[in-house]
Amino acid sequence: MRPSPRSTIRAVGDVLVVLILILVISLIWRGPKTLPQLGAILGRGVKAAREEADRMRSDKDKPGEPPTAA
Secondary structure, eight states, X not given: OXXXXXXXXXXXXXXXXXXXXXXXXXXHHHOTTTHHHHHHXXXXXXXXXXXXHHHXXXXXXXXXXXXXXX
């Protein structure tokens, strides 16, 4: 059974509220000077995760080759 569009919109709204709450708490906890550094660290982590996921997809698409150990 598919979720109704209203429940999906509500779920997105709930996630948005949680993200805003986390941002406000981190601003209070760490201060405004360190937030750019935290954002850069988070961005590097997301970039590394995307690169790893792309590499895993491309390895999966190559039939007949044994997986490479990292």
